Amino acid sequence: MTPPSTSEPLRTIVTGASNGIGAAIADRLRARGDRVIGLDREEGPDVVLTDLADPGARASGAATALERLGGVDVLVTVAGIFRQGSIHDSDFDDWRAVWAVNLDAPLDLMRQLSPHMIEQGFGRIVTITSVHARQAQPGCLAYDVSKAGLEAATRSAALDLAPHGVLANAVAPGFVRTRMSLLPDGSDETDTDAFRQQYVESGKLPLGRGALPTEVAPAVDFLSARENTYITGQVLTVDGGLTMTF
Secondary structure (H helix, E strand, O other): OOOOOOOOOOEEEEEOOOOHHHHHHHHHHHHOOOEEEEEEOOOOOOEEEOOOOOHHHHHHHHHHHHHHHOOOOEEEEOOOOOOOEOOOOOOHHHHHHHHHHHHHHHHHHHHHHHHHHHHHOOEEEEEEOOHHHOOOOOOEHHHHHHHHHHHHHHHHHHHHHHHHOEEEEEEEEOOEOOHHHEOOOOOEHHHOHHHHHHHHOOOOOOOOOOEOHHHOHHHHHHHOOOOOOOOOOOEEEEOOOHHHOO
């Protein structure tokens, strides 16, 4: 196999492509000309219905996407879940439920799909992590661990894949207005008085607002493009300046 020519669209797989950040990324990469297949539990444009927490379903979904695309050049892993819990009030079952989607699935898909990239001598992998990979909040144990582990996995994969022309990087968003940021009453956490006091009025979040999913997508576009030929094993933080303050 040979790398895709510049006249050919990149063949791209995006997990979590049916809503939020994943949908914004899928739309952005389609707009640049990619052929995009999503893997998600929910219906969406060109989505293979896949329970990413299930190893057998992941393998089947990846195989179907490969068949439809005729190969793969780009993998973007976005799908993630959150489950509240601290070291005091959560247990292994709670943690594993989060890790199955947030850590196991992207790592397993990298393992399954990277050989196709290695064979052709070209590939781009982008994982969506979080500022939680390096910062922590109370009650976020499983989520924090999953994102820290995914960043480590991305660096390790980048090292293993570098000799084969395959680049792997992570994008770490901060507060983003998605379903994950909705409170039980349906409001968004970034619209609350508590958020404004803690992050906006204090200056802790310099841009003073949560991001839209479409503001995360350009970072993925850049890292997954043909033009990115020398960036690998890195984390691009998209957080409105949140992590530069203290």
